[in-house]
Amino acid sequence: MIPIDVASKRGETIPVPSRPAKRMQAIPLAVEGGWASPAPGPVTVGLPFPAGMLANPGGLSLRDPDGRPATLQARTLARWPDGSAKWVLLDFIATQDPERRAAWSLELRTADPARAEATPLRVAQADGAIEVDTGAVVFRLDRSTFPLAGARVGGEDVLDPGSTSAVLVDRSGRPRPPRVEALAMEEAGPVRVTVRVEGGFPGRSPCRFLARLCFFAGTGLVRLRFTVVNPRRPRHPGGLWDLGDPGSIRFRDLSLSVGLSGPGEAALSWSAEEGQPPRSAPGGPLEIYQDSSGGEHWQSRNHVDYLGRIPVAFRGYRLRLGGIEERGLRAEPIVSIRGPLGQLTAAMPEFWHQFPKAVEADGRALRLRLFPGQAVGDFELQGGEQKTHSAWLHVGPPGTTPIDPLGWARRPARAFASPDWYAKSGAVPYLTAPPSIPSPRTDALLGGILDGDRSLPTRRETVDEYGWRHFGEVHADHEEAYYDGPRPIVSHYNNQYDMVLGFAVHALRTADARWADLLDALARHVIDIDIYHTDRDKAAYNGGLFWHTDHYRDAASSTHRSFSSANRPPGRDYGGGPSNEHNYTTGLLHYHYLTGDPQARDAVLSLADWVVGMDDGSRNVLGVVDDGPTGLASQTAEADYHGPGRGAGNSVNALLDAWLLTREPGYLAKAEELIRRVVHPEDDLPALDLLDAERRWSYTVFLSVLSRYLALKAEAGEVDPVYAYAQAALVHYARWMAEHEAPYLDHPDRLEYPTETWAAQDLRKANILRLASAHADEPLRPAMLRKADALGDRAWADLTGFPSRDVARSVALVMLEGLREEHLRRRPPDAAPRPAFDCPTGPPSAFRGQKRRVFDQLKRPGGLIVASVRIADPTRWVRYLDWRRAVPARRPPR
Structure with a gap:
């Protein structure tokens, strides 16, 4: 084995900040656990820093609640233009306390920041294998045995390679073992090492898989995140995306097994639910199987399969031990087996939430059934769909107290800085920190989101928004307004107005773990289910994001993919696929910043690459005649409309997010190409008919993104000709808005569905006028601010007058636009930089698509x-x- 100095993996070339460094005070970190456990658990959290404060995160140190130094791993996720750290990912080990928030402290060391942390964590590689020595256990990974090839405790091999496996069982009942194709160390530091494993299940069900195994200093813990992917494209005839498509892969079971070495049968301990004391038995077999959510609506038609069945057999879970069977509603099991050489404990987070699931203990092996064969019928992974399941393992000596090593895994700890720190960091624009900038209207409307009969967790129960494909999704209850089918409507909110970002912002401004729980579940759902994980379809679809399900119609068997054959109207065109109008990336970007999740980073880049690909005329057969831009990235509502709209706005926004992640100039150049295509400082605005609310309302989405573009360019110090062009265009449009815009509900007769959403949309108008005022001079600036106040006041009055003011779509808008409106009302933006040169534009020219x-x-x-x-x-x-x-x-x- 070749030893690798783990601390040296953290080295970076740090640009010297161009501004004087700000002095860093100690930052309090509140660590909140949800389950009492004497065993330590890992904590991973992203933390923002103000520009100019932190050049090298290696200089950070951490103290526990008793003031003792704690081992810290810190890695930069994003930098400010001056080179200082903007977002830093922190890893440390903490104990759990459900009764209080433990007060930790983050400081900047005065000693040499380049010195290595004292850590027992060591990594070695040789002959395609990786060994990770945590100081408590030496784990071995290789290509022949997945997920673990071995583990040594006190010099003894405690795992049996013959009992360790991963198996996919196809529809014919044949087992398909994995083929590991790549094994690589992805990240290494003094607290955590991550190993990435890639491969596939060959045969009739040719799934791909990606696994990340994390190991933690001083512990026997292993966190496994296992993603199974169907890389094929569905046929989606006529733009319909129903279950049962020929591109789907169906299988019966997907399970992971890990076994102990040594003679005889292992002793068994388990706890099936939170709050249940551990139970023990001299041996198995034990089965804990969750068949359905256990909720009141466990048989919801939300769970319909390709045969039209609801494939659940009973409510809740069953526990079988030998010939004894017990029943319960919602299992969160922890299971442990103990042999003469060691002990193995397993937990599967969100066990009941993401049913069906099963965990079994038999002889000396634990089996984690991610897709259990006990379920009714086959599992169907649609073309371009993936699913990530998580599990925790703990390997220890035989004397370890059963269950305790993973007692915290049901409610892992979360860490927060203060809301004031997040706001003052400047890393999240327009973030308010109560009480310094109160947001009474926003907080009043969102007051029931976390608790009570109208909370989002309670609304999940309405259509049983649980199961491996659905958990994390937000029920689209606003679609009931004009739905004439059986109630409740099964409709998924999916992707509109970036609810992921809304949850992230409110988690930061409140430091409330419940917002973080909503964020975590929805972001992972979007990454797995809503993104089209294939490169085998047309460029307009590959890697894209699916819409919310169809307005005022039941989702039927389209799951989260918009268009179902059950909803096709006779004699009319119907159908489609991923489109630029529903491409939301900024929430996923911030989820990556807050968690370090590499899948979130890859998702942002995938969606930006989709924008580039869909607009590349050489990627379709028409490119043989004309390989210029297709226009698919900039069109909105109509194929020939390339003016300002949400299609172009979301495309530009995705490219900006990818630029922030990578600083690759190609992303920014493509964003600027689209800006110049869509708006011009001398556009004939009456000719665009922007007051046609049904067709042109979303021009405000583009102007909001244009404001963001200008802010990011100014932050980067790039006040160049394209900046000048965009600034002039924004002021041109905002001047027209100040003179002509009116509340949508002034003319409800012009709206097909005059719902509460139109009032919430008016909040964006007010925000655009305030943001544009930073680029305007007297007397236009105060005129814009007066019009913004009038539109904002009317928007809040109209919105709160609707009994349906807190439906999902309204909540999505208010979480961001409402919060921003109250912030900008109290603190209008400062004047933006003005170019020191005139902006040569030339006359506007209409773009035509390919x-x-x-x-x-x-x-x-x-x-x-x-x-x-x-x-x-x-x-x-x-x-x-x-x-x-x-x-x-x-x-x-x-």
Whole structure:
């Protein structure tokens, strides 16, 4: 084995900040546990820092509640333009206390920040294998045995490789063992080591998988996150995305097994639910199987399968030990087996939430059934769908107290700085920290979101928004307003107005773990289920994000993919797929900053790459004639409309997020290309008919993103000609808004559905005017602010007048736009930088998409000749076919 100095893996080349460093005071960190346990548990949290404060996170130190130094791992996730740390990921080990928030303290060391932390964690690699020595256990990973090839405790091999396996059972009942193709150390530090494993299950169910195993200093803990992916494309005939598509993969079971070495049968201990004391037995077999959510609506048609069945057999879970069977509603099991050489304990977070699940103990082995064969019927992983399951393992000596090593795993600790720290860091724009900037209207409307009969957790129960595909989703209760089917409507909110970002912002401004719980569940759902994880479909869809399910219709068997054959109206076009109008990335970006989750980072980049790909005219057959931009990234509502709208706005926003993650100039250049395509400082605004609410309401989404673009460019010190162009365009549109805009509900007759959402949308108008005022001079600036106040007051009055003011769509808007409106009302933005040069623009020119350009060309005699010559050019076909052949090349799952 070749030893690797773990501390040295943390080294970075740090740019020297261009501004004087701010003095860092001690930062209190509140660590909140939800379950009393004498065993330590890992804590991972992202923390923002003000610009210029922290050059090197290696200089940070941590003290526990008793003032003792604690081992800390710190890694920069994002930097300010001056090179200082903006977001830092912290890892440390803490004990749990459900009764109080333990007060930890983060400080900046005065000693040499480059010195290594004292840590027992060591890593070695040789011959394709990796050994991780945590100081308590030496774990071994290789390609022949997954998930673990071995574990030594006190020099003894306590795991049996013959009992350790991962198996997918196909529809015919044949086991398909995994083929590990890549094994690599992804991250190493003094607290945590992460090993990434990639491979596939060959055969009739050719799933891909990605696993990340984390090991923690001084412990026998292993965190396993296992993602199974169907990389195939569905056929989606007519743009319909029902279960049962030929591109789906169906299988019977997917399980992981880990066994103890040594003679005889292992002693058994378990606790099936939180609050239940541990129970013991001399041996097994033990089965704890969760068949349904256990809730009142456990048989909801939300769970319908491709055969039209609701594949649940009974309410809750069953526990079988030998010939004895017990029943319960919601299991959160911890199971432990103890042999002569060691003890193995396992827990599966969200066991009942993400049913069906099973954990079994038999002889000397634990089996974790991620997709259990006990369930009714097959499991269907749709084309481009993936699912990530998590499990905790603990390996220890035989004297370990049963259950205790993972007693905290049901409610892992969360760490928060103060809301004031988050606000003052400047890392999240317009973040308010009560009571310094009160937000009474927002807080009043959101007052029941966490508790009570109208809380989001309570609303989950309405349609049983649980199960491996649904948990984390928000029930779209606003869709009931014009729904004439059986109640409640099964409708999924999915992706509209970035509810992930809303949850993140409110978790920071309140330091309330309940907001963080909502954030965590929804972000993981979006990453797994809502993103289209394939590169084998057309460029317009590959890697994209699916819409919310169809308005005022039951989701039927489309799950979270918008269009179902059950809803197809006779004699009308119907259907579609991922589109630029529902591409939300900023919440996922901040989820990555707050958790370090690499899947969230990859999701943001995937969605930005989708924008680039969908607009690349060379990636479809029309590119043989015209390989210019398709226009799919900039269109909104209509194929030929490339003015300001949510389609272009969301595309630009995704590209900005990818630029923030990578600082790759190509992302910013593409964003600026779209800005110049969509708006112009001399646009004929009456001709755009922006007051046509049904067709053009979302122009405000684009202007909001344009404001963000200007702020990010100014922050980066890039006040260049494109900045000047965008600034002039924003002021041009905002001047028109100040003169002509009115509340939507002034003319309800112009609205197809005059709901509370229109009032909430008016909040964005007020915010745009305030943001644009930073770029305007007298007398326009005060006029904009007066109009913003009037629109904001009217929006709140209209919104609170609706009994349905707190439905999901309204909540999504108020979490962000409402909070921003109250912040900007009290603190209007400072004047933005002005370029020291005139902005040369030229007259506006209308953009035409690829299809329109080709169609117009083929109508002209000369154009037809040019097209014929291009079609006959073999080099154009070679380029297109090369791209098509490259599509099925398997990328590592993200």
